[in-house]
Amino acid sequence: MKKMTIVGGGSMAEAIISGILENGFVKQKNVWVTNQSNQERLQYLEKRYGINGTYDLQTLFDGTDIVILAMKPKDAAQAIAKIRGHLSEQMLIVSVLAGVSLQTIERIAGKQLAVVRAMPNTSAAVGKSATAIAVNERVSKSQLETTRKLFETVGLATFVEEEQLDAVTGLSGSGPAYIYYLIEAMENSAVEIGLEKQIAKQLIVQTLIGAAEMVRSSAKPPEELRREVTSPGGTTEAGVRILEENGVRQAFISCIKAAATQSKKMGDALSSELKVY
Numbered sequence: 001m002k003k004m005t006i007v008g009g010g011s012m013a014e015a016i017i018s019g020i021l022e023n024g025f026v027k028q029k030n031v032w033v034t035n036q037s038n039q040e041r042l043q044y045l046e047k048r049y050g051i052n053g054t055y056d057l058q059t060l061f062d063g064t065d066i067v068i069l070a071m072k073p074k075d076a077a078q079a080i081a082k083i084r085g086h087l088s089e090q091m092l093i094v095s096v097l098a099g100v101s102l103q104t105i106e107r108i109a110g111k112q113l114a115v116v117r118a119m120p121n122t123s124a125a126v127g128k129s130a131t132a133i134a135v136n137e138r139v140s141k142s143q144l145e146t147t148r149k150l151f152e153t154v155g156l157a158t159f160v161e162e163e164q165l166d167a168v169t170g171l172s173g174s175g176p177a178y179i180y181y182l183i184e185a186m187e188n189s190a191v192e193i194g195l196e197k198q199i200a201k202q203l204i205v206q207t208l209i210g211a212a213e214m215v216r217s218s219a220k221p222p223e224e225l226r227r228e229v230t231s232p233g234g235t236t237e238a239g240v241r242i243l244e245e246n247g248v249r250q251a252f253i254s255c256i257k258a259a260a261t262q263s264k265k266m267g268d269a270l271s272s273e274l275k276v277y
């Protein structure tokens with residue numbers, strides 16, 4: 001891969017940049033990034049990762065192989081319209097925009113393009129993203145392989161039907177935030193029951209890693225693994241009872257459904273905005 005161009009330089013773009021450079025998917029000097037107007041942020045990305053930032057569209061797109069779209073869905077119409085003259089059928093366009101369909105991207109661009117819609121998460125920064133990918137019919141076999149390699153470089157990559165991507169967004173795109181929320185709550189409780197913050201953090205992180213590894217490597221379903229921790233009349237039983245009484249399971253289910261619905265809403269909002277033109 002010769003050159004990669006990233007449009008949007010926020011959290012998700014940085015996670016991908018950090019992950020791909022760490023794993024040598026592309027050389028620093030061949031990565032180009034732009035944003036809307038935040039020059040300070042562009043300079044930070046240049047300095048921190050040794051990549052190139054510019055607002056000059058010719059410089060950005062000349063000879064590029066992969067274009068990553070990483071702006072917010074609400075900014076997509078304006079951003080893609082601005083760059084459409086520089087996009088060509090030979091380029092692989094990779095969108096990480098929540099909710100925005102493959103078709104919408106081609107509609108804004110006003111031309112047929114090889115487009116990939118991916119839903120990674122910010123754990124790409126440490127090579128641990130969970131990414132689901134859908135592609136349109138113009139993506140060639142070798143572009144499909146490049147896509148797989150790109151996202152495998154930053155974690156796990158799997159191909160799904162496009163209709164499933166809103167659900168993926170609610171589950172694993174937003175997923176790290178739910179886990180951080182749980183960690184925040186565990187840290188708060190640890191301090192309240194008399195543990196030092198630093199020690200508590202180590203114990204919490206290792207507990208999460210251990211439980212995730214058990215679910216990943218064991219043939220037992222999570223309910224059974226949970227039963228093995230729960231001695232009758234013991235501490236776990238006392239704790240989990242409180243979770244059940246407070247509807248925590250249902251809250252998680254509603255949370256993920258709301259996020260998936262919001263993904264679809266954001267895509268639909270952009271699509272109906274386009275009908276105006």
Ligand SMILES: NC(=O)C1=CN([C@@H]2O[C@H](COP(=O)(O)OP(=O)(O)OC[C@H]3O[C@@H](n4cnc5c(N)ncnc54)[C@H](OP(=O)(O)O)[C@@H]3O)[C@@H](O)[C@H]2O)C=CC1
Nearest residue numbers: 008009010011012035036037038071072073075079097098
């Ligand atoms: N954050 C996450 O965990 C995940 C995010 N995503 C998706 O990634 C995308 C980006 O999200 P995130 O990184 O969190 O967002 P941020 O708000 O952190 O970054 C958005 C970036 O887009 C830039 N931008 C806005 N308008 C334009 C434009 N017209 N031309 C060029 N660049 C533009 C902004 O530039 P400026 O700062 O100059 O305004 C900014 O650099 C979203 O579509 C989101 O759905 C997907 C998976 C996970």
Ligand SMILES: O=C(O)[C@@H]1CCC=N1
Nearest residue numbers: 097098169173174175
């Ligand atoms: O919150 C968001 O809209 C983005 C999409 C998935 C994770 N973050």
